[in-house]
Amino acid sequence: MPDTSSTTLTATEETAAAPADVVKTEQRKPRSLWGDAWFELRHRPMFWVSAILLVILLLIAAFPGLFTSADPTKGDLTNHFLSKPELTHFFQPDWFGYDGQGRSIYARVIHGTRNSILVGVGVTAAVTFLGGLLGMLAGYFGGLIDSVISRLTDIFFGIPFLLGTMVVLNAFTDRKVYVVVLALTFLGWTSIARVTRSSVITAKQADYVTAARALGASTTRMLFRHVMPNALAPTIVVATIALGGYISAEATLSYLGLGLSEPAISWGIDISEASKAIRDNPHALMFPAGMLTLTVFAFIMLGDAVRDALDPKLR
Amino acid sequence: MTIIDKTMSVPGPRGGSESDGPLLEVRDLHVEFHTRDGVAKAVNGVNYTVDAGETLAVLGESGSGKSVTAQAIMGILDMPPGRIPQGEIRFRGEDMLTMSNEERRKIRGQKIAMIFQDALSALNPVLSVGYQLGEMFRVHQGMSKKQAKAKAIELMDRVRIPAAKERVNDYPHQFSGGMRQRIMIAMAMALEPDLIIADEPTTALDVTVQAQVMDLLAELQQEFNMGLILITHDLGVVADVADKIAVMYAGRIVETAPVHELYKRPAHPYTRGLLDSIPRLDQKGQELYAIKGLPPNLTRIPGGCAFNPRCPKAEDICRTDVPVLHQVSEQGGGEIAGRGSACHFWKETIHG
Amino acid sequence: MAELNKGDEPMDATPNVSEVDASGAAATESAAVEAIEAPVERGEPILQVRNLVKHFPLTQGIVLKRQIGAVKAVDGISFDLYQGETLGIVGESGCGKSTVAKLLMLLEKATAGEVYYKGQDITRLSGRALKAVRRNIQMVFQDPYTSLNPRMTVGDIIGEPYEIHPEAAPKGDRRRKVQDLLDVVGLNPEYINRYPHQFSGGQRQRIGIARGLALNPEIIICDEPVSALDVSVQAQVINLMEKLQDEFNLSYLFIAHDLSIVRHISDRVGVMYLGKMAEIGTDQQIYDHPTHPYTQALLSAVPVPDPEAREGRERIILTGDVPSPANPPSGCRFRTRCWKAQDKCSTEVPLLAVPERFKGADTPAAHESACHFAEEKDVVHAA
Structure with a gap:
């Protein structure tokens, strides 16, 4: 129990707050809102399932050599299609069978992971940077800047995403990863810009921003210290959920022959090729398609978990 | 000393005609919320009654459970996370907590209506x-x-x-x-309706408009002979319109009294502290009396009397024994109708 | 402190302005800074507001904006704040009292009028002089839940003023200073990382107050500092603010709608209605001897926590609502709700001055009141 002798005003609040606070400090140290979000996240099975999947996928993307020694580009026509998957030959080149040109499907699936993840992460990073920056400028400064950026956003938003990207990509003959990333970013930044703009507008109206302004804080300080940290959550949520979408967009483009170009390895290209012989050799389609679905699923699930943790109101 | 905790609000033997009993009777109501930080005990055994034509003011600060009680009566509690582990809410003698949704919906809106703070x-x-x-x-x-x-x-x-x-x-x-x-x-x-629950109906309004709205409410209540439960934190608003007052703290009723009695001689240190801590309009006072400390965290309500860490009169018994709502009596021994105080030292508080 | 006769001085007179050309060079800026940093005697005016106006334009159209009117939030108000006193500003929502706070904090640009701080018109300052003013005038906000950045620790929040004004405290000292401030406002200094x-x-409001004190300001503008708090906590914060005023020799501009609290803390009180000052005087003059009908109505409407005193009081219940500040009534703005209104009230704007009939008289009713038919009426005390 607190001592009762302290009757000064300075101590009044403490005396009563003490008993409850002793317990409080023991079980929880200073907890930031990010810390709270992490706490929420840690308590979601969905987060752990997607996290484990993503760790494996990232490992595959970073070190494909760890998972297979086979060369995904080397075709041996003796293996051509005919050998069916040997489902017991774990991690062997013939685990998933061979494709039409006698290349190991397992090796191709493994080596294709890097490009898919690179495109997904690359587009998300670029889109978040570009859209986030434009949205922040529009939301924070308002006025003419806002009008110009918002109209620009509307114009880009009006262009059909896949169609527009295809038109852009058609101009390139050698389509490397960065080309696809740039093409998807070119039309993909609008939704992030919109979300960021509105959350920045909400954040900048808060009293603590006014308080900083009253103290004479600089624009950079208000923007990066007060507005941005409080406006970031919705942007992160939208970006995480969109990541899976970019991966499937890349596969779609590759399927249509407008994504990555050979000899780059991509699930989309494999799906496209396998679809030609789907009746006799469905397995050639199943494995790359399955990997794609699993990856997109993992990212979307992560996005959902992040949203629930960062923005409980949206649930 | 008579203990009137639950027994006081219980009407005579049941089975009498409906119109005999009180319009609304809340009996030993408990409400809790399951949160990440534990179980928040928002309402911990509330008893009150309202008769037709009567105004009961439920006074309390944020977190006292005054609004949660009202939401439980209206059946608009979010469940989960809310839960009503025990208690009865009797409307004309019928327990609303055990009736079917259909029956309950018929009462809500037609027999009991609610006015909220934020009309917009x-x-x-x-x-x-x-x-x-x-x-x-x-x-x-x-x-x-x-x-x-x-x-x-x-x-x-x-x-x-x-x-x-x-x-x-x-x-x-x-x-x-x-x-x-x-x-x-x-x-x-x-x-x-027979009963109106008004949850901070004038808090968001300006003073000059507040008076108009309260007057209107009082006038309509009289005309239709309705029961009115007025939930507020404003001791001033209560003084104007209420017949009887129930003061809530940490989910319990700590004092009940007819309106004049309460302001003249509070019988609970919390009520007294509240009255002393509001500045006066008609004279310039010295330093304000301030109740020390903060309202308790509902997931960790202090043992014994919930008010004990903030109470100037607290002694050992207050930390161990939960005080029941004692019947308050005059110094000579005569009971004062409708007065109760959940304080071990109510005598010292009211008479001393 | 502010004596009665202060109110007799004509308000419109331009205060003793040190002759500084606002557009001047570095030399004049230094002079301004010097003037701002000079001490002011207790009881002397530290802040003088003259004919302050703020109109928010109402526009139509998205690309080609066209002004179709203006919300006259503040429409020409003048008052003085004396060193060491508390000036309360009361009024209902929409009367412009919060806009006054924003104008004084330079958070909004005044449409017209001047705000003299130690003789310097702060609405025209920039650069170093403006920074010096910002150091000396601080604010405490209404809502303790939105006025603190939720992503910053308490230490960072209270220490932020030092980062913006690094000259106020050397880097090594800041943490200790923040802990001292926490102690001053009655919080455990160990909470610094929460x-x-x-x-x-x-507790949050205490943190907000600590932030306001960090730069050792001379004036604190409090915009409804306790209205979001529970009754039992309000008293704690009010007492704290009074203690700090004595300890740090502060002048408060205390804006609130709760008339009882304003009376408790204020030495002088101004009553605002629709962007204008209706009446201003010492707390005793305003509460015990109000002469403006609006003040009387406002006071009589306050619910008093004493049913018996209540019954003896006369109640004036106004009809209708406050008119829109975008389209205020002509003449006296209160006339649409006033029971005394006559033709004169719709044509002539009453000036804020000591009413003719009380002029020179030694009565508490002789204070500034903007009413053509000012008349004393005690509405607070039971008859």
Whole structure:
């Protein structure tokens, strides 16, 4: 129990707050809102399932050599299609069978992971940077800047995403990863810009921003210290959920022959090729398609978990 | 010393005709919320009754459980996370907590209506005021559109909204705060309920408008002989209109009294502290008395009397024994009707 | 402190302005800074507001904006704040009292009028002089839940003023200073690494007050500092603010709608209605001897926590609502709700001055009141 002798005003609040606070400090140290979000996240099975999947996928993307020694580009026509998957030959080149040109499907699936993840992460990073920056400028400064950026956003938003990207990509003959990333970013930044703009507008109206302004804080300080940290959550949520979408967009483009170009390895290209012989050799389609679905699923699930943790109101 | 905790509010033997008992009776109500940080015990055994034509003011600070009790009565608690582990809410003798949803819905709106603090968010912004008022009649009484609209205008007149006929098709945002609160009152009155629960009805309004709205509410209550539960944190508003007061702290009623009695001689240190801590309008005081400390965290309500860490009179017994609501009596021993205090030292507080 | 006769001085007179050309060069800026940093005697005016106006334009159209009117939030008000006193400003929502706070904090640009701080018109300052003013005038906000950045620790929040004004405290000293401030406002200095959401409303308001004190300001503008708090916590914060005023020799501009609290803390009180000052005087003059009908109505409407005193009091219940500040009534703005209104009230704007009939008289009713038919009426005390 607190001592009762302290009757000064300075101590009044403490005396009563003490008993409850002793317990409080023991079980929880200073907890930031990010810390709270992490706490929420840690308590979601969905987060752990997607996290484990993503760790494996990232490992595959970073070190494909760890998972297979086979060369995904080397075709041996003796293996051509005919050998069916040997489902017991774990991690062997013939685990998933061979494709039409006698290349190991397992090796191709493994080596294709890097490009898919690179495109997904690359587009998300670029889109978040570009859209986030434009949205922040529009939301924070308002006025003419806002009008110009918002109209620009509307114009880009009006262009059909896949169609527009295809038109852009058609101009390139050698389509490397960065080309696809740039093409998807070119039309993909609008939704992030919109979300960021509105959350920045909400954040900048808060009293603590006014308080900083009253103290004479600089624009950079208000923007990066007060507005941005409080406006970031919705942007992160939208970006995480969109990541899976970019991966499937890349596969779609590759399927249509407008994504990555050979000899780059991509699930989309494999799906496209396998679809030609789907009746006799469905397995050639199943494995790359399955990997794609699993990856997109993992990212979307992560996005959902992040949203629930960062923005409980949206649930 | 008589202990009146639960027994006091229990009416005579059950089975009597419905109209004999009180209009509404809350008996040993408990409400808890399951949160990440543990179980928040918002209401911990509340008992009160309201008769027809009577105004009960439930006074308390945020977190005292005053609004949660009202939500439990209305059946608008979010469950989960809310839960009612025990207690009864009897409306004309029938326990609303055990009746079917269908029966309950019939009572809500028709027999018991509620007025909220924030009229703007309680009204639907995309429907005209006349439509929302008329809806009550169309849904509950099957009136035609035209009849319902006429009724709506009549109601708006009743709550003295100027030019009701012209404004019946206006939308909520086109009305001022005071007018919106009148519309809320009109809506609550529409089906002439037996009981109205008003949750901080004037808190969001300006003083000059507050007086108008409270007057209107009191007048309508008298006219229809309704029971009124007025939930507020404002000791001033209560003094104006209430018949009896129940002061809540940490989910319990700590003091009950007829309105005049409470202000003259509070029998609980919390009530006394509250009264002493408000500055006076008619004279300049010295330093304000301040109740030390903070209201308790509902997940960790202190043992014994919940007020003990903040109480100037607290002794060992207050930390161990939960005080029941004692019947308060005069120094000579005569009981004071309707007065109770949940303090081990109520005698010292009221007489000493 | 502010004596009665202060009110007799004509308000419109331009205060003793040190002759500084606002557009001047570095030399004049230094002079301004010097003037701002000079001490002011207790009881002397430290802040003088003259004919302050703020109109928010109402526009139509998205690309080609066209002004179709203006919300006259503040429409020409003048008052003085004396060193060491508390000036209360009361009024209902929409009367412009919060806009006054924003104008004085230079958070909004005044449409017209001047605000003299130690003789310097702060609405025209920039650069170093403006920074010096910002150091000396601080604010405490109404809502303790939104006025603290939820992503910053308490230490960072209270220490932020030092980062913006590094000359106020050397880097090594800051942490200790922040802990001292926490102690001053009655919080445990060990809480320095906690986040705002770990505190209750009252505690947060203490943090906001600590932030306001960090730069050792001379004036604190309090915009409804306790109205979001529970009754039992309000008293704690009010007492704290009074203690700090004595300890740090502060002048308060205390804006609130709760008339009882304003009376408790204020030495002088100004009553605002629709962007204008209706009446201003000492707390005793305003509460015990109000002469403006609006003040009388406002006071009589306050619910008093004493049912018996209540019954003896006369109640004036106004009809209708406050008119829109975008389209205020002509003449006296209160006339649409006033029971005394006559033709004169709709044509002539009453000036804020000591009413003719009380002029020179030695009565508490002789204070500034903007009413053509000013008349004393005690509405607070039971008859």
